[in-house]
Amino acid sequence: xxxxxxxxxxxxxxxxxxxxxxxxxxxxxxxxxxxxxxxxxxxxxxxxxxxxxxxxxxxxxxxxxxxxxxxxxxxxxxxxxxxxxxxxxxxxxxxxxxxxxxxxxxxxxxxxxxxxxxxxxxxxxxxxxxxxxxxxxxxxxxxxxxxxxxxxxxxxxxxxxxxxxxxxxxxxxxxxxxxxxxxxxxxxxxxxxxxxxxxxxxxxxxxxxxxxxxxxxxxxxxxxxxxxxxxxxxxxxxxxxxxxxxxxxxxxxxxxxxxxxxxxxxxxxxxxxxxxxxxxxxxxxxxxxxxxxxxxxxxxxxxxxxxxxxxxxxxxxxxxxxxxxxxxxxxxxxxxxxxxxxxxxxxxxxxxxxxxxxxxxxxxxxxxxxxxxxxxxxxxxxxxxxxxxxxxxxxxxxxxxxxxxxxxxxxxxxxxxxxxxxxxxxxxxxxxxxxxxxxxxxxxxxxxxxxxxxxxxxxxxxxxxxxxxxxxxxxxxxxxxxxxxxxxxxxxxxxxxxxxxxxxxxxxxxxxxxxxxxxxxxxx
Amino acid sequence: xxxxxxxxxxxxxxxxxxxxxxxxxxxxxxxxxxxxxxxxxxxxxxxxxxxxxxxxxxxxxxxxxxxxxxxxxxxxxxxxxxxxxxxxxxxxxxxxxxxxxxxxxxxxxxxxxxxxxxxxxxxxxxxxxxxxxxxxxxxxxxxxxxxxxxxxxxxxxxxxxxxxxxxxxxxxxxxxxxxxxxxxxxxxxxxxxxxxxxxxxxxxxxxxxxxxxxxxxxxxxxxxxxxxxxxxxxxxxxxxxxxxxxxxxxxxxxxxxxxxxxxxxxxxx
Numbered sequence: 001x002x003x004x005x006x007x008x009x010x011x012x013x014x015x016x017x018x019x020x021x022x023x024x025x026x027x028x029x030x031x032x033x034x035x036x037x038x039x040x041x042x043x044x045x046x047x048x049x050x051x052x053x054x055x056x057x058x059x060x061x062x063x064x065x066x067x068x069x070x071x072x073x074x075x076x077x078x079x080x081x082x083x084x085x086x087x088x089x090x091x092x093x094x095x096x097x098x099x100x101x102x103x104x105x106x107x108x109x110x111x112x113x114x115x116x117x118x119x120x121x122x123x124x125x126x127x128x129x130x131x132x133x134x135x136x137x138x139x140x141x142x143x144x145x146x147x148x149x150x151x152x153x154x155x156x157x158x159x160x161x162x163x164x165x166x167x168x169x170x171x172x173x174x175x176x177x178x179x180x181x182x183x184x185x186x187x188x189x190x191x192x193x194x195x196x197x198x199x200x201x202x203x204x205x206x207x208x209x210x211x212x213x214x215x216x217x218x219x220x221x222x223x224x225x226x227x228x229x230x231x232x233x234x235x236x237x238x239x240x241x242x243x244x245x246x247x248x249x250x251x252x253x254x255x256x257x258x259x260x261x262x263x264x265x266x267x268x269x270x271x272x273x274x275x276x277x278x279x280x281x282x283x284x285x286x287x288x289x290x291x292x293x294x295x296x297x298x299x300x301x302x303x304x305x306x307x308x309x310x311x312x313x314x315x316x317x318x319x320x321x322x323x324x325x326x327x328x329x330x331x332x333x334x335x336x337x338x339x340x341x342x343x344x345x346x347x348x349x350x351x352x353x354x355x356x357x358x359x360x361x362x363x364x365x366x367x368x369x370x371x372x373x374x375x376x377x378x379x380x381x382x383x384x385x386x387x388x389x390x391x392x393x394x395x396x397x398x399x400x401x402x403x404x405x406x407x408x409x410x411x412x413x414x415x416x417x418x419x420x421x422x423x424x425x426x427x428x429x430x431x432x433x434x435x436x437x438x439x440x441x442x443x444x445x446x447x448x449x450x451x452x453x454x455x456x457x458x459x460x461x462x463x464x465x466x467x468x469x470x471x472x473x474x475x476x477x478x479x480x481x482x483x484x485x486x487x488x489x490x491x492x493x494x495x496x497x498x499x500x501x502x503x504x505x506x507x508x509x510x511x512x513x514x515x516x517x518x519x520x521x522x523x524x
Numbered sequence: 525x526x527x528x529x530x531x532x533x534x535x536x537x538x539x540x541x542x543x544x545x546x547x548x549x550x551x552x553x554x555x556x557x558x559x560x561x562x563x564x565x566x567x568x569x570x571x572x573x574x575x576x577x578x579x580x581x582x583x584x585x586x587x588x589x590x591x592x593x594x595x596x597x598x599x600x601x602x603x604x605x606x607x608x609x610x611x612x613x614x615x616x617x618x619x620x621x622x623x624x625x626x627x628x629x630x631x632x633x634x635x636x637x638x639x640x641x642x643x644x645x646x647x648x649x650x651x652x653x654x655x656x657x658x659x660x661x662x663x664x665x666x667x668x669x670x671x672x673x674x675x676x677x678x679x680x681x682x683x684x685x686x687x688x689x690x691x692x693x694x695x696x697x698x699x700x701x702x703x704x705x706x707x708x709x710x711x712x713x714x715x716x717x718x719x720x721x722x723x724x725x726x727x728x729x730x731x732x733x734x735x736x737x738x739x740x741x742x743x744x745x746x747x748x749x750x751x752x753x754x755x756x757x758x759x760x761x762x763x764x765x766x767x768x769x770x771x772x773x774x775x776x777x778x779x780x781x782x783x784x785x786x787x788x789x790x791x792x793x
Binding site: 244319388391400 | 567582753
């Protein structure tokens with residue numbers, strides 16, 4: 001009798017404990033789970049590179065896709081006339097040179113010699129004309145060309161000429177996008193759908209096996225224009241949805257690289273015996289945005305007070321684990337004309353924060369809310385730091401975390417006071433960010449802050465038509481200074497692009513848009 | 525003469541709970557650290573003499589945070605449970621004693637409410653009230669009384685037919701007096717046992733909601749948000765999630781032992 005009672009007590013206790021552990025297992029379940037699939041082992045095969053990615057490739061249509069799972073497969077197959085390097089600088093790619101007329105209206109590209117598609121056919125200027133025209137005609141274009149293009153022509157086999165109705169300096173950077181890759185004229189006689197199911201491009205790799213809900217296997221393009229490249233014969237995009245799994249597979253050599261390793265656990269990969277980390281600067285800046293239409297945050301002194309109260313480098317330290325630059329300006333360093341190295345931001349000065357608030361309409365402080373999407377640990381930590389910074393000057397901030405769908409619909413409806421979100425350049429031109437974040441008449445209304453300064457608007461329009469050079473640099477310097485002073489947003493940090501690879505991997509080129517180039521990769 | 529003794533499970537549970545309550549009350553008073561003060565320079569330190577539980581991502585001392593969160597969560601657990609307990613017990617007494625239409629209304633209501641999954645209802649309520657403690661309180665007010673009403677109703681109904689109740693009525697005692705003086709003391713112990721085990725479920729709910737970002741919000745420390753904070757470090761910095769998680773488990777065990785012990789004690793009488 002006594003015994004059974006003890007047993008039942010034990011059982012109840014265990015049941016209760018199990019119930020309590022639920023909370024922990026909830027936390028753990030996204031970390032574990034999934035199964036280890038050995039088989040596509042990379043070790044032993046010297047010429048296969050297996051890349052762990054968290055999402056499968058679902059479409060290879062370069063004009064309609066924008067998400068990285070597809071974009072970074074597309075850019076292995078199709079290549080544009082111009083591209084960009086590790087620092088975000090524009091470089092000639094399929095074009096061996098380009099010329100922009102003095103009036104900024106005519107862009108002339110000369111194709112490289114001996115360019116071939118992966119099926120062995122020559123690349124001509126007609127293919128480039130077809131590609132750009134087809135992109136312009138695409139109704140569902142994800143990254144459409146915004147330049148006012150008058151005509152795209154091929155004066156001869158090697159020359160592509162783009163004429164504009166009005167000058168637009170960011171065109172070159174836009175053309176560097178993966179979405180302006182060159183496809184064969186008329187899809188080589190196939191239908192569009194058939195073509196993108198089995199695409200032919202000039203890129204270093206060709207699709208050989210493709211499971212739209214799983215892995216994608218590329219083989220080397222034997223006709224690649226860069227002599228003797230790529231160095232690997234096979235490239236496998238392996239779907240590993242769980243981050244912990246990916247790390248384990250890298251450690252054991254089941255994969256050779258991880259596309260998006262979590263920063264939190266990077267030190268074990270950096271210091272691992274068999275693993276290392278490759279980085280590049282990014283075009284992303286995580287940022288606090290103020291709704292400047294809000295009664296409190298329409299006051300520039302309030303915004304400056306909060307920016308002064310916050311210590312941005314603390315935020316960077318807390319969330320980036322040594323893999324980010326504290327942002328001082330709206331343009332990340334890997335974008336030309338960024339004044340990251342010279343600008344003095346409104347930052348980390350409690351006395352000045354109090355002075356600013358005293359000059360505002362709310363000298364005694366006020367209550368407000370920070371809106372953020374739940375499930376983002378870095379954002380939640382950053383929000384807590386702003387909350388305690390604000391508390392020091394008498395501003396009481398409440399953190400409101402909502403699911404991502406609600407978050408998006410709310411900030412797009414201007415239904416927030418402060419939010420944390422990421423700003424990203426689509427292509428390596430200052431305009432990509434400035435236009436999106438400072439044009440009150442644009443589609444995003446200054447990144448949904450409603451920030452409006454006619455002087456800035458005028459300068460940014462002028463910068464769009466000013467040729468690259470000192471004059472354009474001066475315009476962007478002035479815009480960045482104004483945005484830093486008027487604080488419609490607090491740029492926090494620019495994370496590095498980080499890829500984890502096996503130690504025996506060399507030649508991986510990490511790009512600021514989070515993609516990589518594999519043509520120089522060697523294993524062993 | 526039967527010798528009454530405290531079941532060992534009950535003693536163990538009470539001792540464990542008392543130790544936990546004492547710890548969460550005393551640690552924040554003695555600790556040199558403020559549970560909400562960030563110190564980025566000492567972020568994510570493993571447990572040491574300086575920080576026995578280590579520190580979290582913002583460099584906050586986890587020992588004092590676990591204790592401060594314990595104050596919040598345990599107080600919330602007791603506070604939130606109180607009203608549903610009173611309402612449910614009263615409803616159960618009335619339904620069990622009178623039967624008839626009061627019984628039908630209460631049964632219908634509890635059947636209808638119990639059809640809603642608890643967490644779904646929380647999400648809906650949180651959507652209306654905004655995240656925070658109000659949502660938990662309201663949801664539990666709506667759902668929490670049912671289990672007490674059902675338990676007490678059953679016990680009361682079985683007593684209501686007994687002769688001594690009938691004779692009390694004949695002797696002219698009012699219904700109120702019979703319910704409060706005769707019935708309640710007899711069914712109370714059963715309600716308390718249910719209360720203790722229900723608290724475990726409530727604590728898990730509070731922690732889960734905090735974890736999901738629907739419950740207690742920063743800067744107020746809470747075990748659920750603390751577990752969520754450490755989620756990304758489970759593989760490399762175990763202490764950030766595991767220590768607040770362990771606190772939840774310990775309270776769960778203590779309450780389960782008490783519930784079980786009370787059950788044993790009741791059977792002995």
